[in-house]
Amino acid sequence: xxxxxxxxxxxxxxxxxxxxxxxxxxxxxxxxxxxxxxxxxxxxxxxxxxxxxxxxxxxxxxxxxxxxxxxxxxxxxxxxxxxxxxxxxxxxxxxxxxxxxxxxxxxxxxxxxxxxxxxxxxxxxxxxxxxxxxxxxxxxxxxxxxxxxxxxxxxxxxxxxxxxxxxxxxxxxxxxxxxxxxxxxxxxxxxxxxxxxxxxxxxxxxxxxxxxxxxxxxxxxxxxxxxxxxxxxxxxxxxxxxxxxxxxxxxxxxxxxxxxxxxxxxxxxxxxxxxxxxxxxxxxxxxxxxxxxxxxxxxxxxxxxxxxxxxxxxxxxxxxxx
Amino acid sequence: xxxxxxxxxxxxxxxxxxxxxxxxxxxxxxxxxxxxxxxxxxxxxxxxxxxxxxxxxxxxxxxxxxxxxxxxxxxxxxxxxxxxxxxxxxxxxxxxxxxxxxxxxxxxxxxxxxxxxxxxxxxxxxxxxxxxxxxxxxxxxxxxxxxxxxxxxxxxxxxxxxxxxxxxxxxxxxxxxxxxxxxxxxxxxxxxxxxxxxxxxxxxxxxxxxxxxxxxxxxxxxxxxxxxxxxxxxxxxxxxxxxxxxxxxxxx
Amino acid sequence: xxxxxxxxxxxxxxxxxxxxxxxxxxxxxxxxxxxxxxxxxxxxxxxxxxxxxxxxxxxxxxxxxxxxxxxxxxxxxxxxxxxxxxxxxxxxxxxx
Numbered sequence: 001x002x003x004x005x006x007x008x009x010x011x012x013x014x015x016x017x018x019x020x021x022x023x024x025x026x027x028x029x030x031x032x033x034x035x036x037x038x039x040x041x042x043x044x045x046x047x048x049x050x051x052x053x054x055x056x057x058x059x060x061x062x063x064x065x066x067x068x069x070x071x072x073x074x075x076x077x078x079x080x081x082x083x084x085x086x087x088x089x090x091x092x093x094x095x096x097x098x099x100x101x102x103x104x105x106x107x108x109x110x111x112x113x114x115x116x117x118x119x120x121x122x123x124x125x126x127x128x129x130x131x132x133x134x135x136x137x138x139x140x141x142x143x144x145x146x147x148x149x150x151x152x153x154x155x156x157x158x159x160x161x162x163x164x165x166x167x168x169x170x171x172x173x174x175x176x177x178x179x180x181x182x183x184x185x186x187x188x189x190x191x192x193x194x195x196x197x198x199x200x201x202x203x204x205x206x207x208x209x210x211x212x213x214x215x216x217x218x219x220x221x222x223x224x225x226x227x228x229x230x231x232x233x234x235x236x237x238x239x240x241x242x243x244x245x246x247x248x249x250x251x252x253x254x255x256x257x258x259x260x261x262x263x264x265x266x267x268x269x270x271x272x273x274x275x276x277x278x279x280x281x282x283x284x285x286x287x288x289x290x291x292x293x294x295x296x297x298x299x300x301x302x303x304x305x306x307x308x309x310x311x312x313x314x315x316x317x318x319x320x321x322x
Numbered sequence: 323x324x325x326x327x328x329x330x331x332x333x334x335x336x337x338x339x340x341x342x343x344x345x346x347x348x349x350x351x352x353x354x355x356x357x358x359x360x361x362x363x364x365x366x367x368x369x370x371x372x373x374x375x376x377x378x379x380x381x382x383x384x385x386x387x388x389x390x391x392x393x394x395x396x397x398x399x400x401x402x403x404x405x406x407x408x409x410x411x412x413x414x415x416x417x418x419x420x421x422x423x424x425x426x427x428x429x430x431x432x433x434x435x436x437x438x439x440x441x442x443x444x445x446x447x448x449x450x451x452x453x454x455x456x457x458x459x460x461x462x463x464x465x466x467x468x469x470x471x472x473x474x475x476x477x478x479x480x481x482x483x484x485x486x487x488x489x490x491x492x493x494x495x496x497x498x499x500x501x502x503x504x505x506x507x508x509x510x511x512x513x514x515x516x517x518x519x520x521x522x523x524x525x526x527x528x529x530x531x532x533x534x535x536x537x538x539x540x541x542x543x544x545x546x547x548x549x550x551x552x553x554x555x556x557x558x559x560x561x562x563x564x565x566x567x568x569x570x571x572x573x574x
Numbered sequence: 575x576x577x578x579x580x581x582x583x584x585x586x587x588x589x590x591x592x593x594x595x596x597x598x599x600x601x602x603x604x605x606x607x608x609x610x611x612x613x614x615x616x617x618x619x620x621x622x623x624x625x626x627x628x629x630x631x632x633x634x635x636x637x638x639x640x641x642x643x644x645x646x647x648x649x650x651x652x653x654x655x656x657x658x659x660x661x662x663x664x665x666x667x668x669x670x
Contacts, residue, residue, distance in 0.1 A: 300355025
């Protein structure tokens with residue numbers, strides 16, 4: 001009985017110390033004590049973030065071999081490579097919490113781990129590559145900038161690096177849109193079509209309204225999250241509207257208008273029914289994206305096994321030599 | 323054939339080899355056996371697109387008809403491409419891609435080491451830059467061929483199959499025609515005959531370490547110097563050229 | 575079939591210019607040293623960030639325990655005689 005109470009109070013003391021640290025804005029390192037719920041929350045969020053980067057390679061990869069110029073192909077490849085790299089930084093950071101990359105991939109394949117909903121939409125014309133860079137990465141950056149100050153240090157370090165590298169992503173996307181809007185009638189049509197299809201899903205990327213957001217309370221208390229979904233969404237809208245106007249793209253929201261008293265844009269109702277439908281598997285590309293990842297993973301198994309086998313053989317050789 | 327015509331065709335060949343192989347390598351994007359290797363293959367493709375850009379831009383200048391590199395990359399038809407057929411071969415599995423890369427990069431290492439001394443200053447400069455990239459491609463590819471060749475039974479068999487399938491496309495890299503002869507005399511081009519024994523020796527050593535064998539059959543494919551290709555190139559081009567061909571008035 | 579593998583984890587340290595400290599970047603996966611160096615290069619030096627790379631198997635890293643931080647680091651806090659400013663120099667002495 002005494003023992004139980006001792007561990008209880010020890011646990012409570014550790015928690016109090018931990019919360020004192022996070023409240024003071026101090027960073028948490030992998031070997032520091034942390035509550036199990038904090039670790040779980042981070043693993044969930046960071047692996048989802050890593051998987052999003054990796055799955056996000058697919059819709060853009062869809063246009064790599066059809067990019068319309070050498071410059072365009074170069075930029076697109078470099079950008080997709082960055083997404084892969086960012087996936088790696090995040091897997092690497094998540095591994096410091098005691099989960100392996102194998103386990104994270106297994107959770108992705110079983111459906112236990114999610115990835116960003118946005119990548120369940122298809123890229124149907126070249127302007128979609130512009131829209132992804134400008135809108136999807138634009139939305140992601142707003143979120144990621146905020147995460148640079150997240151309390152878990154390896155996550156924060158990864159985000160600092162990612163934000164630095166992402167800065168060209170949004171610009172290249174906007175450039176594609178701008179060039180197409182200055183181009184032929186067909187190009188303008190493609191650009192507007194992409195805008196119409198990607199605008200609303202981009203707004204959904206910030207997640208449900210604050211009143212309906214399930215994981216938020218602890219995330220705020222422990223400084224994993226520092227801004228609410230609605231705050232970040234508003235920030236994204238406010239900076240994007242002007243950019244659309246400059247290149248004469250129409251934002252597909254008849255209710256969008258400047259609110260003088262609030263000094264920000266009012267916007268129309270987001271179709272949350274669609275959001276939850278896609279999250280629960282019924283988006284245009286959910287199955288395709290997951291099938292692709294599982295197929296590639298399986299097809300690569302013999303390569304990884306061969307590398308391990310070679311390593312063991314070399315080890316045995318050097319032991320025999322000694 | 324004038325020197326200008328020869329130089330145009332020679333630089334096209336240099337550009338096309340990089341262009342077509344970069345297109346193949348870019349198909350690996352999001353398809354590699356693990357994520358680190360995805361980044362590595364993308365780096366290969368990016369190096370080669372850069373090289374294609376430089377050589378095709380120069381080819382356009384030599385031709386003097388005001389064609390920029392994209393015009394040459396995207397608006398020619400199959401018979402006007404001069405890349406070696408090995409570059410256009412489908413990726414196959416990872417072993418096949420690495421064996422193809424070993425064959426190509428080993429050639430390119432010796433080739434650009436010579437070509438960086440070309441009397442043509444532009445070619446020499448592009449070659450010096452390319453040589454550094456190619457050395458890395460070779461190191462990466464040969465490490466993998468050795469790991470896979472001396473890995474599991476399955477990986478060994480896949481490497482051996484790739485060597486067997488691709489071997490007949492290796493001879494073309496050393497073929498010379500009127501273009502080469504004319505430019506060798508000018509001190510611009512590389513005498514490919516001199517590279518063959520070096521290449522053979524290098525590749526044999528790697529394959530031996532990888533416990534793979536060189537096929538007995540000495541038959542070699544030919545044709546690309548005349549713009550004759552395997553059927554694969556047409557499909558590669560129709561995909562690559564799609565937007566440029568469908569919207570000829572558009573700029574991107 | 576063997577259990578799935580994503581290869582071993584390696585910690586990556588990079589030097590941004592000759593003479594500078596090697597700084598920890600993160601980790602990568604690879605099955606041997608050569609692969610680890612190449613993967614580290616492709617992951618952490620895509621923008622010319624590096625001039626030299628170290629890779630170390632993650633499981634070979636020994637790290638101090640945060641609970642020992644007090645015993646490890648506090649005792650050196652009050653050894654101010656290790657700082658040059660601790661000493662009073664005679665007026666007029668130069669180059670010291």
